[in-house]
Amino acid sequence: MSYVAPSPAVDSTALLEARLARFPVREAAVEGACVSYREAAGAAHEGRASIPIVLLHGIGSGAASWVQQLETLGSTHRMLAWDAPGYGVSTPVDADSPVAADYALRLRGWLDVLGVARCVLVGHSLGAIVAGAFAAVSSERLAGLLLISPAAGYGAAPQAVREQKRDARLAMLDELGPDGLARQRSGNMVSPGAGEAVRTWVRWNMSRVVPHGYAQATHLLANADLAADLAASAATYAGPIHVAVGEQDAITPPAACEAIAQAARVPLQIVPGAGHAGYVEAPDAYNALIDAFYRIALEQRSI
Structure with missing residues (x-):
């Protein structure tokens, strides 16, 4: 029998899954709900444990997408990457058409269970919407707010626009399912120059979204207004x-x-050069960005 070499996509996925295995899924019970998450906290983070970096993923992703940040920054910081409600094994929020505050309240409950009094919050895309809502309702829990490729939400748009955006995404989910969604949409997440290993990992993460959680997040995107939440948080x-x-x-x-x-x-x-999933595509640049922001947050806190 002749040897058939595995495809590069299989090789790169297996490698990333093996790296991800260092940060197994954990579960926290939050007021009758579950929040799944991944954590990294190397010995070098001692003395900073009270101010972890909390990572919030976007609509087509999950906690696993942050593996390169867990690997690198986890040696010097406590890193917590959640699966948003309805993602991974995290319990969905109750509302069929939720607002950002629903997710922010679940986030606060999760941090309470983990004993996190304050954190540096990093939100990517839809995660930035959740981060902005958290800043509006729980600003005292924040040491810093870093928004990466933030989705603005359609909450300020006319009702017809909000419904069209929502319904088009829901129809795509119904037609394609997670696997088809990943095949068709994941290429938009990276720059034209992104390598196949990066594309494979983005596709792997997107293919694992849970349809109900993704549908709820689609409603969240239609209802949210990040700019308004940032304006509201400015007072506190x-x-x-x-x-x-x-x-x-x-x-x-x-x-x-x-x-x-x-x-x-x-x-x-x-x-420079990065696409939407920049922290996956250009981890060195985004790790440096997150680390530099963390230092700014701690310096400002000490003033």
Whole structure:
């Protein structure tokens, strides 16, 4: 029998799964619900344990997508990456058409269970919407707010636009399912120059979304208004905020993220060459971005 070499996609997925195995799924009971998450906390983080970095993924992803941040930053920081409600084995929120505050309250409950009094919160895409809502309702729990390729939400748009955006995404989910969604949509998540290993990992994460959780998150996207939540948080949150986007992000392009940066009253940081899933595609650049922001947050806290 002749030897058939595995495809590069199989090799790269197996390698990333093996790396991910260092950070097994954990589960926390939160007021009758479950939150699944992954954690990294190397010995070098001693003395900083009270201020972990909390990572919130986007609509087509999950906690596993942050494996390269867990590996690298986890040696010096406590890193917590959640599966949002309805993702992984996390319990969905109760509302069929939830708002951002529903997710923010679950986030606060999870942090309570883990004994996290304050954190540096990093939200990517839809995760930025959750992070902004958390800042609006729980600003005292924040040491810093970093929004990466933030989705603005359609809450400020006319009702017809909100419904069209929502219904089109739900119809795509119904037609394609998670696997088909991953095949058709994952390519938009990265820059044209992204390698096949990166594309494979983005596709792997997207193929594992849970349809009900993804549908709820679609409603969340239609209902949310990140700019309004940032404006609301300004009255109580005085900590640092940074907004960053990949130069070649085709989903939340720099022009759209500029509006969010203006709402936060901060300059927009642009990461050269990166697409929407920049922290997957360009981990070194995004690890440096997160680490630098963390240091700023701690320095401001000590003033």
